[in-house]
Amino acid sequence: DADVTQTPRNRITKTGKRIMLECSQTKGHDRMYWYRQDPGLGLRLIYYSFDVKDINKGEISDGYSVSRQAQAKFSLSLESAIPNQTALYFCATAGEMTYNEQFFGPGTRLTVL
Amino acid sequence: QKEVEQNSGPLSVPEGAIASLNCTYSDRVSQSFFWYRQYSGKSPELIMSIYSNGDKEDGRFTAQLNKASQYVSLLIRDSQPSDSATYLCAVNTGQAGTALIFGKGTTLSVSS
Numbered sequence: 363d364a365d366v367t368q369t370p371r372n373r374i375t376k377t378g379k380r381i382m383l384e385c386s387q388t389k390g391h392d393r394m395y396w397y398r399q400d401p402g403l404g405l406r407l408i409y410y411s412f413d414v415k416d417i418n419k420g421e422i423s424d425g426y427s428v429s430r431q432a433q434a435k436f437s438l439s440l441e442s443a444i445p446n447q448t449a450l451y452f453c454a455t456a457g458e459m460t461y462n463e464q465f466f467g468p469g470t471r472l473t474v475l
Numbered sequence: 476q477k478e479v480e481q482n483s484g485p486l487s488v489p490e491g492a493i494a495s496l497n498c499t500y501s502d503r504v505s506q507s508f509f510w511y512r513q514y515s516g517k518s519p520e521l522i523m524s525i526y527s528n529g530d531k532e533d534g535r536f537t538a539q540l541n542k543a544s545q546y547v548s549l550l551i552r553d554s555q556p557s558d559s560a561t562y563l564c565a566v567n568t569g570q571a572g573t574a575l576i577f578g579k580g581t582t583l584s585v586s587s
Contacts, residue, residue, distance in 0.1 A: 395574065402579070403579070404563070404577050404578065404579035405519070405563070405577040407574050407575075410574050418574075420574060452518055452519070462507060462567045462574075462575060463509065463521055463524055464509075464521070464565075464575060465521065466511075466518040466519050466520070467518060468517070469517070469518050
């Protein structure tokens with residue numbers, strides 16, 4: 363089984379809808395991250411969490427919120443989706459003692475119509 | 476603003492040649508450096524990490540770091556068509572555990 367899983371893998375939704383992307387990991391890592399990737403813009407950090415009680419905004423947090431339900435679960439929500447949130451979303455994890463080597467989930471392709 | 480710069484490419488090399496990928500970063504206090512490989516439509520895969528000046532070799536891959544020049548590179552020897560992918564340079568600029576900053580990636584094409 364994959365160490366980092368993301369659900370759903372693909373999602374098409376409409377403008378204004380609320381949507382949640384979920385990430386689970388079995389690596390035992392404390393640190394979890396959400397990124398989005400757009401052609402020509404690279405990977406950009408949305409939110410990150412160092413443990414269940416620690417949530418930090420990244421470069422592009424506006425329009426997004428997160429929840430760290432447990433050490434192994436980190437969810438990303440789009441409260442009211444808009445078309446420019448169409449992107450490939452990745453969850454990543456890192457262990458405390460690994461110099462921030464990050465391991466990525468398979469990604470969620472989100473389309474907002 | 477902390478930045479990581481890469482030539483977007485595409486970098487085209489024939490099979491069996493050495494591919495050289497380069498990356499520069501702006502923050503002098505950067506601590507650790509990573510190379511990720513990303514195939515089209517897939518997630519980034521960590522292939523190399525380097526923390527001190529000099530070279531680090533792993534199979535056909537060699538990472539080179541020069542902190543004085545704020546420069547990190549990845550050499551791929553005996554390039555194979557399966558190496559065709561986008562290579563992302565990532566830099567950890569602060570305390571261990573803070574977020575990485577990624578370059579936009581260099582696309583490598585290896586022709587057979």
